[in-house]
Amino acid sequence: MIEIKHRQSGVILLKVDAPSLRGFKTQSAKLAGGDFTGADLTGVRLPYADLRQCKFDNAILRGADLRYADMAGASFRNADLSEANLLEADMVGCELQHAKLVKAKLAYCRLTGSDLSHADLSHCDLMSADMRASFKNAILTDAKLQGANLTGTVLIGANLVNANMTGATIQGVQLFGAKLDGAINALGKPFPANRAGPPRRRAWWKFWDS
Numbered sequence: 001m002i003e004i005k006h007r008q009s010g011v012i013l014l015k016v017d018a019p020s021l022r023g024f025k026t027q028s029a030k031l032a033g034g035d036f037t038g039a040d041l042t043g044v045r046l047p048y049a050d051l052r053q054c055k056f057d058n059a060i061l062r063g064a065d066l067r068y069a070d071m072a073g074a075s076f077r078n079a080d081l082s083e084a085n086l087l088e089a090d091m092v093g094c095e096l097q098h099a100k101l102v103k104a105k106l107a108y109c110r111l112t113g114s115d116l117s118h119a120d121l122s123h124c125d126l127m128s129a130d131m132r133a134s135f136k137n138a139i140l141t142d143a144k145l146q147g148a149n150l151t152g153t154v155l156i157g158a159n160l161v162n163a164n165m166t167g168a169t170i171q172g173v174q175l176f177g178a179k180l181d182g183a184i185n186a187l188g189k190p191f192p193a194n195r196a197g198p199p200r201r202r203a204w205w206k207f208w209d210s
């Protein structure tokens with residue numbers, strides 16, 4: 001028997017007569033505040049679920065169906081969300097540090113104010129997503145960022161090799177130290193060499209060279 005309790009009150013939110021939650025299916029579940037720390041949620045189907053303020057730290061959510069779920073304020077530190085479907089999910093203010101989201105589907109997802117520092121989003125679909133969040137030192141190689149909102153997004157030290165930002169909104173985006181080899185900018189063109197690196201300064205004695 002698996003019991004999921006509220007992370008603060010201890011109230012039982014869910015009981016499942018099974019050895020694990022792998023492949024668990026339900027729709028529009030009301031599980032706000034639930035503690036799923038370290039749980040194996042591989043392949044769960046929770047579309048439209050209320051998962052606000054839930055704790056998924058170190059949980060396994062590979063291939064999970066979380067489309068349209070409300071996960072505002074939830075914590076996913078070190079969680080594995082590889083190949084998860086998060087289409088149009090509300091992930092405002094989430095903690096996703098060091099989370100694994102390889103090949104995850106995050107199109108139209110709202111990530112405003114979330115922290116994805118050191119997260120792995122390689123080959124991730126973030127098309128038209130609201131990415132006004134921190135992706136400091138995150139991995140976004142081969143990520144699809146077409147049409148995404150990157151206004152003020154922190155991408156300091158991020159790996160954006162071969163990422164595609166065509167049509168993205170990039171006002172105020174912070175790219176210092178980011179790796180942009182093969183990346184495509186908002187205009188659909190390759191980023192110029194050394195675009196994100198520190199400015200080059202000419203040695204003082206060079207000014208007198210002819």
